[in-house]
Amino acid sequence: MKKVATPDYTVADKLKTHVAALSTAAKEVVLPLNITTHYPRERKRQPECFRGFMLFDPERCISCFQCSFVCPANAIWMKEAPSGRYYPTVDHGKCIYCHFCVDTCPGGALKTTKIHDIAFRTMDEMVAMTEDMVEPPAIIREDKVVVDYVIDKEDLTLKRTKEVDELIVEIEPSEGVPMVSVCVDRGSCIACKVCTKVCESGAVSSLKDEEKLIVKMEIDSEKCTGCGLCVKECSMQILRLVRRE
Amino acid sequence: MLDADIEACEEGMKMATGSESEAEKGESKWEVEVPEKKLKDKLYFENLKAVVIDTELCSRCLTCVSICPSGLIVTEEDRVGFPDYEERCLDCGACVRVCPRFIYEPPGGLGDYIEIVAARSKRFTGQDGAMATEIIASAIDMGMIDQGLFVDRSEKWQTSIFHVRDPKQFGIGTLGGTKYVFAGILPALKEAVRFTKKGVGVVGTPCMISGIRKLQEEFPVFREKVKLVVGLFCTENFHYEDLMKFLREEKEIEIEKILKTDISKGSMYITIEGREKKRKVKMAEFEERGLVAKGCDFCTDFTAVQSDASVGSVGSEKGFSTVIVRNENAKEVMEYIREKGNADFSEEIVMDEIDYLINFKKKREAHIKELALPE
DSSP, X not given: OOOXXXXXXXXXXXXXXXXXXXXXXXXXHHSOOOOOOOTTTEEXXXXXXXXXXXXXXXXXXXXXXXXXXXXXXXXXXXXXXXTSOEEEEEETTTOOOOOHHHHHOTTOOEEEOSOOOOOOSSTGGGEEOXXXXXXOOOOOOOOOEEXXXXXXXXEEXXXXXXXXXXXXXXXXXXXXXXXXXXXXXXXXXOOOOHHHHHOSSSOEEEEEETTTTEEEEEEOTTTOOOOOHHHHHOTTOOEEEEEOO | OOHHHHHHHXXXXXXXXXXXXXXXXXXXXXXXXXXXXXXXXXOHHHHHIIIIITTTOOOOOOHHHHHOTTOOOEEETTEEEOTTHHHHOOOOOHHHHHOTTTTTOOOXXXXXXXXXXXXXXXXXXXXXXXXXXXXXXXXXXXXXOSEEEEEEEOTTOOEEEEEEOSGGGGGOGGXXXXXXXXXXXXXXXXXXXXXXXXXXXXXXXXXHHHHHHHHHHHOHHHHHHEEEEEEEXXXXXXXXXXXXXXXXXXXXXXXXXXXXXXXXXXXXXXXXXXXXXXXXXXXXXXXXXXXXXXXXXXOOOSSOTTSSEEEESTTSOTTOEEEEEOSHHHHHHHHHHHHHTOEEEEOOOOHHHHHHHHHHHHTTHHHHHHOOOOO
């Protein structure tokens, strides 16, 4: 076993440390160093890519369900709108704010904001309906100052600026990876035309030749948005999303 | 979760997002041949209904259930049906394409074979020689397939499908043994085909085997993934509800206590827990009450001639199974079993017993001739 021994300080060493401690104490009395943000009167400046409350643009949504498929917390449910299209609703009780939904959205319909402070009175209220996500939620803001944390040599210091931070970030929606649907096993196609029915953009077509008893299937890669609905619905699982050339 | 499940999930994820193999680019234009309708101006399902279901030709192999893209063909009261088919049938013709009895060429006889042997598994115990179990287990061991589909049963003799991924799972006693009631093995097969890497092995009755062959004939995905098809000797099958009611009420047999059932020489022998003597019920009694499935009246295939290997108790001594090896695939597995010493073999086969039942079923050809199919 090894015994831990006290370091062998000389009188001079001890004096030095005492003086340093006293001078720090004196400094704190004159100019206190405090790194606490006084929320809600102050607000920390969040980065542009902050993953907070999500906003939704129905115009851009193609009802492809990708957000609800990818959601690891199962927080997204697709709800039928009066128009017959399906739009996402987010249960903030379940959401882990990973924003995979924002990242996967092929149309860029979901976008992130810096809003992270919303209170809900009941569990039911935590489910943000589609219509609640179109406009930013009403939050009462008392902040007048924005706080930036600055690393100055070795110390972390605060920089306070008298301004109000914009919580809605205007950024270009990500283009995503351009995908297109193709058939990888034509022999196993049963021509059930489910793909034709589910396709929102009318890219999948089928034409039946009654005389020759042949169904001509075609995916128009120009029209295909790569939403993957047909891939999901295909009963024979022979459609795939591949990277657009 | 089992490792295999996780692998299967990962495989599924890859399939959904695709693009892992650049060689597999796929096509955006293709053609599909659809079958001819016997009744013009009717939906394909109506054709199937008129030709197969309403004529009671249907064997309930459930091939149509497995392939239907709407997933709405179901079994209702021991019959195949499709509620609201007028509205919800997609009219794709898949059910007609795969139905082994829409254009019925009744298989029968002994079929082609390489060898006929009697064998008894050393690893497993079953109704007889447990050879169906042994063949699938050995195929998993040798890496030919990565899962086998079996019919399991509950205490009440209701059937369910059991996926076997490891021969250790055969410890479940209810997997072996004849069930004599219908089971939905084909719908399970379609799911299994989606997730398997090496291939799937299936055990089924002759009608199911015909269905599987039809699926393989029509769709490459089944040709690739269904590697081993083990057929069972089969004389007929029963309707579950009616059979159980008959045994419970008229014969006063407690269903939960039945250990096994066996048909030989025109009677069903039922082994009951706690009783030494088997209960004997004459087949005629079942037939009088219409308990035997109607579709079986038109079946002439006793030995599952379309399978890779057929297994049954008929023709070999007590405790052994007769195995008819029909192709190279099955022969490979049998050789593996011999090599590893997983089973005892015997050359004693009584062909007369097998021939008797083949001829017994051959007589049913008359029923097919009597059948009035809609024009």
